[in-house]
Amino acid sequence: MRVLYFAWVREVIGTGEEQVDPPAAVTTVAALIDWLATRDPAHAEAFRDRARLRAAVDQAFVPLDAGIAGAKEVAIFPPVTGG
């Protein structure tokens, strides 16, 4: 699975993209975030405040409790500020 990060989430983690292979028990975006946060201090820091995170699965915005079964691409980012 391809995981993308944007804005300050990208900066704190130190990369904009990574390939991951989460265990089968990781079935939602929130669980993926929990699992990624255990991997190293940078992920843990970026994901410290879940209220500041938004997500997209296969390029469509979803709530953090959305499923990721079969997803090719998950993006994790701050609330958007365009326009």
Add this chain to the structure above:
Amino acid sequence: MIRIVVTPDPIDTAAELEAVEGAGAGAVASFTGLVRADAEEEGGGVGVLELEHYPGATEAALTTLAEEAISRWQLTAATVIHRVGPMHPGERIVLVATAAPHRAAALDACAYLIDRLKTDAPFWKRETRAGQARWVEAKDTDDAAAARWGQGEEVRSVE
């Protein structure tokens, strides 16, 4: 006619509006967003504003919004041009333009598109003030502005 562009290049408002006028409607409405130089409480005004986006997802989100606006207000054209990368105070960040048979639909659809763009399209602003860069925080007022359009509501129409 839908035209969605995400580009690092400056926005040519005149050319874009002329194209929307070419859709043959009686009314064209537009919104232009500019980089503000507003001096905040400390640190001076904005020197550079950088726009990051999610390539692919951005264009898809803007296309969905344009399709919704066209079907809700029977527009003959909807254009959304959003600039990305570094830009300076006074420069155009975004242009929304809509064409419809009458003004109410064109004006409402234009407001809808910019309100929803602010909450539904994956763009992030980073501003530099007095050499200090910081990511701009999302505003609750933007959520409220987007929410006022509801979902699939009937639209008032004044001719």
